[in-house]
Amino acid sequence: MLRDLKEEVLEANLLLVKEGLVRLTWGNVSGIDRASGLFVIKPSGVAYEDLTVDSLVVLDLDGRVVEGPLRPSSDTPTHRVLYREFPEIGGVTHTHSVNATMFSQAGVELPCFGTTHADHFHGTVPVVRELTPEEVAEDYETNTGNAIAAAFRERGIDPIAMPACFQKYHAPFTWGKSALDSVKNSVALEVCAGMAMGMWRLRPETAPLPGHLLDKHYLRKHGPGAYYGQGKV
């Protein structure tokens, strides 16, 4: 079932390790098949070196396990909510990569300071609030997804142009057109967060990227006029 998607989700999870975004088992990637409404995700607490296509878990958008012998990632309900709320996305990544996690823990937004950022994120990466005691008690992981979706809705942020957020006290979530694309956004977020920290040390009053360069770099890679790459994703 969903063999191609599983292979991409496996590759995307292993890319997390290769790119140095995860230590131990702190991270997970999923990908969705919009036609069937099923998504594939990493099992919980399994070492990356032991991951295989057959160890991945398939669920429907109500959170029911459809296939797979193992428990899905404990963060699965968050992925599920993001797929429901952001109907155009095809993959979700969650890591505790250190730079992006520092921004999350500190609750600091990441302005766009350069073209590396503009290539992936069209503007300032937002912070999403932490959950209340009641939300934690009720359903921690589902309410994490709800808090993200509500923040984007309330602030009028387009999740396609801004495929990332920092959850306060926790860590980043990113998404994208596919599982692999969501991992690439995690890499970009980690690198840009680290560069912003260095820049604030180098020149504390650094200004964000001017709008015409933000638009140029974002649109060079995304949208109908894109001319980066070989014409496929």
Place this chain on the structure above:
Amino acid sequence: MLRDLKEEVLEANLLLVKEGLVRLTWGNVSGIDRASGLFVIKPSGVAYEDLTVDSLVVLDLDGRVVEGPLRPSSDTPTHRVLYREFPEIGGVTHTHSVNATMFSQAGVELPCFGTTHADHFHGTVPVVRELTPEEVAEDYETNTGNAIAAAFRERGIDPIAMPACFQKYHAPFTWGKSALDSVKNSVALEVCAGMAMGMWRLRPETAPLPGHLLDKHYLRKHGPGAYYGQGKV
């Protein structure tokens, strides 16, 4: 003798290298078989790439070598005291990993700033004082263990919920349910120490994680209601 334990202790020592926590020969992991009261530890000054199951040293809790052709790690008496004083632990790790060693050398405690920390340590990681000239002269390594045990006892800290400390001017010690678990706690300590340093630069007045999130993340992974992973350690 204790073949399975030796294999785990070997794997745990090699994981130190793989996770980037040791340079040269600066680190050691041990694991204990509570039934026999024997523990297995790395030999002293042996390069990690030369380690084999048969080069590991087996000792009893009085510090007598029971098996193995080489001298045990010079830190062995510290491990021995920790096994005696903390009867529920199954493994001990000592490294000079850089971030955690900075906290140790500077004598700075590590507050819980986020869920990565809360997944492993239930609260602030404590500093244990350096030894006096008399303690050093008498028995440096045994008294190191005594100082750690005394600090936890006097401050009423549960070593199961707080499996780590920074020894002033020296470096961290961690422990856990098993040798591998103690290494995972060393990884978490190193990462969280580094993230705290970054956060203090990013937002110096950052507040610790609220109690309801600390409890949620710690208990999601530990204790009777844990639901992270596949139901085994």
Place this chain on the structure above:
Amino acid sequence: MLRDLKEEVLEANLLLVKEGLVRLTWGNVSGIDRASGLFVIKPSGVAYEDLTVDSLVVLDLDGRVVEGPLRPSSDTPTHRVLYREFPEIGGVTHTHSVNATMFSQAGVELPCFGTTHADHFHGTVPVVRELTPEEVAEDYETNTGNAIAAAFRERGIDPIAMPACFQKYHAPFTWGKSALDSVKNSVALEVCAGMAMGMWRLRPETAPLPGHLLDKHYLRKHGPGAYYGQGKV
């Protein structure tokens, strides 16, 4: 066509990855054959692990693709302008390596603080201004090259003695006698940028390298009296 040059350009692109200067597909190296006026460059958006000699693109100095089944790097017009404007150079490298990109984004020049820098760059590495909205709209990548060439011309900087610059809000460009040499200059730029950041923290009032040491180290490796290496490049 140009088999030897293609092999060097492939090796130079892979060296970027090995030296940790690129993540994902953020970087490109080219090399030129001055006899034919043709240059070889990485294709756009292709993963480094999939690069082969045959996937490289050959262009002339008017920007026409002469050989290769794929689109050239989106930064190709910038390389082209540099080859036209700096007739003595043989290779060009563009990366988003983190330290050099921080200097670029912040618009901070890099003074020569030590002999590592002097071995590669004879003085302060300059910042080149960002493009105007009109320049972006007209031809972003060509005008990037024009801005670099104009900055060197107007400030009287010799591009052979200073084979690097930081483009404001964007990232570094380096060049050299060959494709491989331009990558080595990228490595040196990244290392020296990182060391300068550390030094400003360690001793904010640090003075630049005295002139007699700058000249000694630069000339030990470059020019007619060079005695570093085995007498070939």
Place this chain on the structure above:
Amino acid sequence: MLRDLKEEVLEANLLLVKEGLVRLTWGNVSGIDRASGLFVIKPSGVAYEDLTVDSLVVLDLDGRVVEGPLRPSSDTPTHRVLYREFPEIGGVTHTHSVNATMFSQAGVELPCFGTTHADHFHGTVPVVRELTPEEVAEDYETNTGNAIAAAFRERGIDPIAMPACFQKYHAPFTWGKSALDSVKNSVALEVCAGMAMGMWRLRPETAPLPGHLLDKHYLRKHGPGAYYGQGKV
């Protein structure tokens, strides 16, 4: 000739790369055979991956090449002076490792802040002055060695207990009982320099290690009462 020494010197040079202390060709290790008065060193500008036992250069203490088809490292005269001036040492390492190079460029001494440092260096790592224009013009590399030897002599520093220094504006030199031992001291210097920088950020007023701990750790590994390791070097 000197086959065993050459094999150790090759291994020691490759260890520099493995430990991340060198980029490109910025570093060199030598080892001496005191019986014959001959030393073995890396050739100049040769990539580490191309190094073989037969590419190493053998010289006498007057600087004459005795064996080897290639030019010796451009820093060879510095090694030669150190062997002459410090008759108890068996190996010398020079790198541009980033943390130690920052201390060198900034001219900042490294106090002993913890036991990792005390295991290798008995006290504060000194800075050696830069050369004058006359010294550079006369013989740069020989005078570099002379400046190091003079600094140790004038300040009464024992080069055995303090096998390292930072040369102002340049980079570190370390030495040791053997070629491999000198590389281990380079690793320790790099790690301790980095930890000191972090500690100054974490607690700017951090005090050095008390004398009884400095002596304990240094003597645990060095001298007649040493009990670290397996009783051989």
